[in-house]
Amino acid sequence: MRCDVCGNDYDKPLLVEYQGRDYSFDCFECAIAKLAPSCGNCGIQVIGHGHEAGGDIYCCAHCAAQAGHPEMRDRI
Ligand SMILES: [Zn+2]
Ligand SMILES: [Zn+2]
Known part of the structure; x- marks a missing residue:
């Protein structure tokens, strides 16, 4: 199987079904x-x-807050 990203042909590929x-x-x-x-x-x-x-995803609460979601907090 060929990798969808780099095209490498690999005999034990990771098969992922994502969003259909x-x-x-x-x-x-x-x-x-x-x-x-x-x-x-x-x-x-x-x-x-x-x-x-x-509906958006952020890497951390800081980024969510910067994007206008101050209710988001990192869990301590
Ligand atoms: Zn690859
Ligand atoms: Zn971020």
């Missing part, structure tokens, strides 16, 4: 590059839960 589409990747790095949402404020790719506010 099938993807194949040779490594998590490529999967993240393709599928991870980016922060609505700073644009960094959000890996893990992130913070969702108003």
Whole structure:
């Protein structure tokens, strides 16, 4: 199977179904590059839960607050 990101042909691909589409990747790095949402404020790719506010996703509460969601807080 070929990786959807870098085109590497790998015999044990990661197969991911996401939002109704099938993807194949040779490594998590490529999967993240393709599928991870980016922060609505700073644009960094959000890996893990992130913070969702108003339909957008943010890497941290600080970014959510900067984008107009001051109710978001990092858990301590
Ligand atoms: Zn790849
Ligand atoms: Zn951010």
